[in-house]
Amino acid sequence: MPTKSGKVGIGIVGAKFAGELHATSYARCADAEMVAACSNRPEELEEFTARFGIKKSYLDYRELVKDPEVDIVSICVPNFLHYEVAMAACEAGKHVVCEKPLATTIEHAREMVEAFEKKGLKLMYAEDWNFAPALVRAKQIVDEGAIGEILYIRAKESHNGSHSPFAQKLEYCGGGALLHLGCHPAAFVRYITGQEVVEVVASVTGGLDENLVHKGLEGEDFGVALLTLANGTRAVIEGNYVTQGGMDDCVEIYGTKGVVKVDLTFGSPISVYSSVGYSYVLEKADMSTGWTKPAVDEFYSLGYQTELAEFVRCVKEDLPVPQGARGIDGLMTLAIIKAAYQSAVEGRPVDPRDLV
Ligand SMILES: NC(=O)c1ccc[n+]([C@@H]2O[C@H](COP(=O)([O-])OP(=O)(O)OC[C@H]3O[C@@H](n4cnc5c(N)ncnc54)[C@H](O)[C@@H]3O)[C@@H](O)[C@H]2O)c1
Incomplete structure (x- = not known):
């Protein structure tokens, strides 16, 4: 080194x-x-x-x-x-x-x-x-067979809008809420199933005046896509900027023998009632009075800490990058989102593999 x-x-x-x-x-x-x-x-x-x-x-x-x-x-x-x-x-x-x-x-x-x-x-x-401890644990439970075969996954990330000025213009960011937020569930669906997405059907708001809330945002502020995986499993992924009250990330996995539900952002073990408020509740939360569920440590709970430690280990020990975190996984995730945009415009299913 x-x-x-x-x-x-x-x-x-x-x-x-x-x-x-x-x-x-x-x-x-x-x-x-x-x-x-x-x-x-x-x-x-x-x-x-x-x-x-x-x-x-x-x-x-x-x-x-x-x-x-x-x-x-x-x-x-x-x-x-x-x-x-x-x-x-x-x-x-x-x-x-x-x-x-x-x-x-x-x-x-x-x-x-x-x-x-x-x-x-x-x-x-x-x-x-893919490195968030709650989702890692959920994957272990699924891999162990606890819910049988996966039939359907429903997953979303949502909040009230990006803070970054670069996220407002398509030229700088390439998409709206489905790209910025929906890329997480899109990548996770490929990761937990180990399957490629073969068909995408989507609906998104059209940007600017056609958005639900963010009329100055060139990308969409709401997007939802129905994915079909190579083995027939279905997934609904969503990204939206119309959610008040803090970042809301949820995953539900339905199998032939059971169900797993993960609340990644509001599942805090701490409940606080404050009449005066305090400095930080969780990402994108704009109020801290009344009853709140403050994040304990988002660097850990959202996966960044484990993710970057794993990448450092890959380089230190010259290990292969794990499935789900390789460049090709980033490429296929982008293809799913771009297929969703094409589907929304053309009103037909799109195979993301045709775009790569
Ligand atoms: N994984 C996640 O959950 C997550 C969360 C937030 C952001 N992101 C991603 O991280 C990236 C950055 O987002 P952000 O929210 O930190 O944006 P930001 O606007 O808060 O920060 C961007 C940074 O880049 C710097 N910068 C801009 N142009 C530069 C240039 N030409 N040379 C050097 N520095 C330059 C800015 O000065 C600033 O420090 C985006 O791609 C975003 O999608 C990921």
């Missing part, structure tokens, strides 16, 4: 919301050392590096990827930059952890997968749901 400490050297590109999720998680990983960070906003970068004790700062990601102490480039910038940062890292011989979605277009995602394969480098797709 090139870091003086012998740990896996991390360079984080993007120093705000997702940057904090990654930095907090790497800080908890004994085998990782955050050696560098990058943002094109100097003040934000200064605050971020000081907070996480990161010694090297770069305003240009092209410099960070060349840093000899960096083994993994963690991509936490807006969607439209994932492709160019990943390709620059690949060119510089670095492994990459890429936030969702893998890219804004199928063409870019495919190019990324091919480039990393060609160079023998790891492209790790950061689908945190």
Whole structure:
């Protein structure tokens, strides 16, 4: 390992919301050392590096990827930059952890997968749901046969809208709520079943004036898709920005011999009644008075901590990236969402494999 400490050297590109999720998680990983960070906003970068004790700062990601102490480039910038940062890292011989979605277009995602394969480098797709302890436990129970064969999965992520200005314009982000939020259930459905999606039928709001609530958002603020998997299993996935009261992530798995239900965000063991409020309840919650269910530790419960520790281990021990977290999984997840968009426009089922 090139870091003086012998740990896996991390360079984080993007120093705000997702940057904090990654930095907090790497800080908890004994085998990782955050050696560098990058943002094109100097003040934000200064605050971020000081907070996480990161010694090297770069305003240009092209410099960070060349840093000899960096083994993994963690991509936490807006969607439209994932492709160019990943390709620059690949060119510089670095492994990459890429936030969702893998890219804004199928063409870019495919190019990324091919480039990393060609160079023998790891492209790790950061689908945190696959590492969230409650969903990991649910998968163990399903794999053990507790609910028989999976017949149907219903899964969603929803909240009241993205905080990021880049998520407002399609040119920068590539889609609306179904892409940003629905990508989690889409990826999880492939992961837990081990099956490819062969047909997508979807309905989405049309963006801007056609949205339910967010009339300034170019992408949809509500999207739902019915997926058919290769073995006939059905899944309904949903992403919406019309949910008040905090981020609501739910998964229900119906099998021939039972059912598993997971409430990923409101399942806290803590109940608080406060007449004056307090600083933080859970992601996207805008009130803290009355009865609330505060998250205990979202870095852990939403999967980031385990996910990034696993990626560090993959690099340290040169292990294959687990199914569900490979570049190809990011590509197929993007294809499901793009198939949903095509289905919604054309009013017919679309096979995502035809888009890849
Ligand atoms: N897995 C999850 O649950 C999850 C949660 C939030 C965000 N994300 C993903 O993380 C990514 C970032 O989202 P965010 O919410 O942190 O966005 P953000 O707007 O909060 O932060 C983006 C960061 O990128 C920096 N940046 C922008 N352009 C840059 C450039 N050219 N060079 C260097 N830095 C640049 C900004 O300065 C900022 O630090 C998105 O792709 C988003 O989909 C994933």
